[in-house]
Amino acid sequence: VARYVLPVRTIDWNVDEVVIIDQTALPAAERVVHLRTVDELVDAIRRLSVRGAMALGVAGALGVALAACRADEEGGNVRQAAESAAAKLVKARPTAVNLSWGAKRVAALAAGGRSAMVAEAIRILEEDVTANRAIGERGATLLEGRRRILTHCNAGALAGTEWGTALSIIRVLHERGAISEIFVSETRPLLQGARLTAWELGQMGVPHRVVVDGAGAGLILSGRVDAVVVGADRIARNGDVANKIGTVAHALAARRAGIPFIVAAPESTLDPDTETGSSIEIEERDPNEVLCFAGIRVAPDGSSALNLAFDVTPADLVTAIVTESRVIYPSADYILARP
């Protein structure tokens, strides 16, 4: 039986609008935001009010449905509105493949009009919930006996519709009584680990401690971690994984320590159009996210920053990719074709 971690879903459809929890306000405040236009949604995606691979897939889908509803109400060209919305959504965050996947899947039904597109968007939303849970069950079985897990960024309920990916696995393990402790990498610059993952684990009652991002490798090498589990924003045809900046350091350490490095992601994160990680566009964000904190400048005035949002973990460092329908072993038998 599903229990919600969140008061409402991370992202949901409500009659003719999109409803999200504003993730920039957590954990201090649980603020629910109603979005009625695709521009409002694109803005929310850019500000990271809604974020995470699976939630972005749903956002892409619901965003196109939103545009169709508004165009229909105003007597506009529904088909044109849907296509233009999809184009806008895809550009909102370039590294996340799910965003484009969701938007395109709904826009492909533009000929069917508003009702066909809304129905498809809701189908994607519900499929996401089911996929989240399937990933959790499959991953938990794979990780049986590994009680101390390190995770990076937030691949939880807040990154999916209900359960998430990496945290879905941790949740199932916890329900089986199989977790001793989770190490939560804080995830600078925006602290999705310290703010969001720690909050979700607290809601679930899972024992956890926050560590700085630099601590992961040392903890792994000193034998205090049994497995690393993370999400993904895009997985290339050869198995290279783009995920939140800082991920590849944990993968390098896991390889040296001989513990599994597990990527939890829905099939929609696999991108057959990207040959290898080197052709994944890495989003570069505002340097002030690094130079400042909570509006306070920490670096000297004359200094600038390079703020890459993601890094690429080479396929040979990935023990397994767990999706809603299979386990892929990239170094051994990676096959991208959908099952």
Next chain:
Amino acid sequence: VARYVLPVRTIDWNVDEVVIIDQTALPAAERVVHLRTVDELVDAIRRLSVRGAMALGVAGALGVALAACRADEEGGNVRQAAESAAAKLVKARPTAVNLSWGAKRVAALAAGGRSAMVAEAIRILEEDVTANRAIGERGATLLEGRRRILTHCNAGALAGTEWGTALSIIRVLHERGAISEIFVSETRPLLQGARLTAWELGQMGVPHRVVVDGAGAGLILSGRVDAVVVGADRIARNGDVANKIGTVAHALAARRAGIPFIVAAPESTLDPDTETGSSIEIEERDPNEVLCFAGIRVAPDGSSALNLAFDVTPADLVTAIVTESRVIYPSADYILARP
């Protein structure tokens, strides 16, 4: 000709007191603090007002001299005061071997009284200045042609008396016109990279960008870094290096990318009494340093943190250790005996 980066030395002796720059106030304010008792100095060390391997070696030495001065003025037992001061100083930060090295070297002359101890402390201070520069010259020659360097934490003028270790190398390379860009790892939780290293590089006019700690491995693997240069807090007999948390992730990435990982440290950081890295005591600091940022709580109220101050880089990942008198290649020919 030496030019000062700082308005005064990081740590200095002034007639009968210790003078430091309060590093917790930088870069916002350049505050100079006068310390007249060993307890004031121990407190400054614990708060990280004075920090960095070489500066702590000098602090250990000057602290014992300080205790001798006070005991002498008050008609107390100078020898006993010096020995008790050395014991206090050693415990102030357990991982930093230089602190104990400096304190013990001065306390060993306790039989000679106040003047012998003050003279020895000043000798250690001046030797440190000379050693800083020698490390810079030797390291710069070793790194000729490597124009893009990543450094972690602060191993600069603020961590030594004048020039530092890792930043002394960068300074000499810059003076030779051989630096394109320095990547400064911000170094959570206390941001010594973003606050102190960026500030020093700015003072020297060295082009640099701050990155989050998790970004180092990705930058290295994507071919944007030619060498990693860091300091050290303790180097074991077998060549394992204890340094600021986050260091070993850069070392793992450097090994995979095939670029040099260089440790810059004075001979006094080599610890013949520690067999391997696994027997180095790793300082665990207040969890609130991780859970809060600039005094603002970022993690949820129910969450705790593990705040390890250092990690250990295994000797086989260290390309070279550069000291004031030699270059040691740990994976090939590491010999700890002093030259």
